[in-house]
């Protein structure tokens with residue numbers, strides 16, 4: 001049976017969807033897409049299977065997906081199980097040596113391998129890395145306000161050597177921890193890490209999956225989605241953005257100023273939001289342009 005005949009059996013809407021995706025598939029061929037993975041897409045059992053399938057599909061159609069993830073609520077849960085004190089300052093986890101040890105165990109030992117296994121089960125072998133592997137991240141202590149947050153780090157340098165090797169054959173999955181020159185490990189915000197990886201790889205796009213529709217106009221406005229913005233607009237607005245959206249938008253702004261063609265914050269609670277962003281004309285969520 002010819003492809004045309006089979007296409008006729010599809011309903012018009014399905015044909016339209018496929019046709020709409022084709023130019024994007026052609027444009028994105030061979031290009032790197034960095035995906036910050038988190039929120040419901042990482043915790044909901046159904047959504048995480050869909051996410052793994054979507055990432056495998058991107059690899060099948062010739063793109064080069066790279067996944068960067070944080071730890072979030074799981075780290076807190078394990079810390080509480082161990083009777084440890086959990087404290088956040090401006091969205092950042094106060095991290096003494098034991099906290100980083102637990103964070104690293106959960107991030108690298110559990111979450112990273114869970115994601116790797118799930119992607120591999122859906123048909124494309126993945127390889128898990130953290131900042132230590134192949135000297136991927138060199139980290140330094142982050143200075144945040146006037147309070148010492150302990151081992152909270154920021155990325156000083158990304159060495160893409162190991163990533164390029166891995167990405168040639170596998171889907172890299174990166175846990176956002178890393179060490180400084182003296183071998184001390186640090187927690188690193190996964191949004192910042194994803195932005196730094198996108199920049200270092202010269203990625204085409206970076207997509208942040210989260211638990212809101214995107215960047216919402218701040219109160220007292222009715223919270224409406226800002227579907228497109230620019231680095232300059234963020235220069236003005238970022239001061240007013242709080243919580244976890246701030247590092248995301250900062251990472252978006254930094255990425256587009258470093259050569260990434262666009263950065264996106266999309267709703268990971270919606271199944272296939274990644275595909276909808278990449279392969280449809282309207283896109284979804286907030287798009288940040290240079």
Ligand SMILES: Nc1ncnc2c1ncn2[C@@H]1O[C@H](COP(=O)(O)OP(=O)(O)O)[C@@H](O)[C@H]1O
Pocket residue numbers: 038039072191209210211212214215216217218241242243244245246
């Ligand atoms: N203007 C805003 N628009 C959208 N979300 C915002 C805004 N200001 C603060 N936030 C908060 O940022 C959160 C997203 O960041 P975070 O909780 O760190 O999620 P993730 O796990 O994806 O990093 C949202 O759930 C929301 O509570």
Ligand SMILES: [Mg+2]
Pocket residue numbers: 191244
């Ligand atoms: Mg966050």
